[in-house]
Structures are given as C-alpha cells and as structure tokens.
Amino acid sequence: MNRDERDAQFTDFVVGRLPHLRRIAYALTGDRHHAEDLLQTALAKLYVAWPRIHHEGGEEAYCRQILVRTNIDDLRRSWRREWPTEVLPEHAADAAPSIEERSALFDALQALPEQQRKVVVLRHWLGLSVRETASELGISDGTVKSHSSRGLSALEALLVQERHD
Template sequence: MRRAEREAAFTDYVAARQVHLRRIAYAICGDWHRADDLLQISLTKLYVAWPRVCGKGTEDAYVRQIMVRANIDEHRRPWRREHVTDEVPELEAGADHQLEERSALFDALQELPEMQRKVVVLRHWLQLSVADSAKELGISEGTVKSHSSRGLAALERALSSTPQG
C-alpha cells in the first residue's frame, strides 16, 4: 500500500471513529479536556503504527489499548491534578431526551474507583470479553470479574438513588 493510500485510509478511519473514540476516552478518564488529550495521544501513536495495523480489523482494539496505557501513564505523572467538571458534551439533534439519563450514568461512572470504571467501560460498554479486558488492562481475569461485579453493583446503587424526572 502506497503512502498516500495509507494516509487516506487513516484519515477515513479517524473521521469515522473519532466521536466514538472520544466517548471512550471520556469514559476512561472522566474529563472532556483530558479525554481530548488522550484521544490526540492515541491517534498520534496510531498514526505511527498505521502501516502495521491498517486493514487487520484491530484498529479499535489498538486505539483502546493505547488509551488505557496512556491514561495509566498520565496518572503516574507527579504534576497530574484532578479537575471536576459538570459539563455534558453536546448531543446530536434528537437525542436531548437521553441527556439526563446519560448524564446520570456518566456521573455515576465517574464515582467508581478508576480500575472499576475501566473494567465496566471495557466489559459492558464496549462489550469486550473478560479475557480481552484483562489483556488490555494487564490484570488477571479474576480481577476483571471482581471489578466488574463491584462496579456494576455500585452503579446500580447510584442510579437507583438518582431521582427520576
């Protein structure tokens, strides 16, 4: 594949998947500004690896793994600071009725401990298997199951106590 074709394929992939990947980044880190940074880092690293990844059908998994690892790296930095935000992303037209439900879900998701949040996102939002989630996070399958169970229970408690409008 020529360079121009690879770059066109990369551009098409990013155009098609950017919104979805940004939401995954937000679900992982809990802040839209950090999610944008995380997505940018991930897409930059994907661009470098694009000749190896392109056309194999593993592009999304590769980007998710980059996001998880980049987020872990960011948490290890001593200058990292938490910034809580009440902003909700703009939704597409016709999706306004889902705003409150989605906002409550994301708020509850952000209350989870970091590893539980990552497991819940990978297992239940992205529907990865236990084995795939364990591999992406670098933990055992039993730990994935434990975090998943505890995270879902905490989400259920938080969402059942949320007033419904």
C-alpha cells in the same frame, strides 16, 4: 503502501470512528478536555503504528488499548495530580446539554474507583470479553470479573440513589 494510501486509510478510520473513540476517552477520564488530549495522543500513536496494525486488522482494539494505557500513564504523572491556582478559571457553558440519564451514568462512573471504571467501560459499554478486557488492562480474568461485579453493584446503587434524590 505509499504514504498517500496510508494517510487516506488512516483518515477514513478516524472519520468513521471518531465519535465512538471520543466517548471512550471521555468515559475513561470524565473530563472533556482531558479526553480530547488523550484521544489526540492515542491517534498520534496509532498513526505511527498504522502500517503494521492496519494489515493485522486490529485498528480499533489497538486504539482502545492506547487510550487505556495512555490514560494510566497520565494518571501516574505527578503533575496530573496537582492543580495549583490562585484564581479559578471561568468555565464556558456546554454547547449542547447532555441527556439526563447519560449525565447521571457518567457521574456514577466517575464515582467508581479507577480500575472498576475501566473494567465496566471496556466490558459493558464496549462489549469486550473478560479475556479481552484483562488483556487490555494487563490484569487477570478473575480480577476483571471481581471489578466488574463490584463496579456494576456500585453503579446500580448510585443510580438508584440519584433517582430517589
């Protein structure tokens, strides 16, 4: 495959899947700016691996795995946990308001512990199997099941509480 074909195939994949991948990144990070950075890094890594991955047909799964693992790596970096500032920045208003239920769901997702959030996003939003989720996160099937159960229970409680408030 020549470079032009490779670039065209990669571009077609990204154009077709960008909104979906952006939502995954946002669900993992809970922040639009971090999600964009995470997605940019993931797409750069995907581009490097594209010839090998494209022949195997696992482009989307590989990209999801990059998103999850890159997010984990970012969270482990000490500079990500510190935000020293003397003056708070002004925040621009969102271009389009989000749907109320989606907003409540994302807020509830962010309230979950990190590992539960990742399991819930991969299992129940992306529809991966227990085995696929375990493989992507590098944990056992049983851990996926327990995090999924606890995460869904916590989400339900948070969303019920939100409706009553």
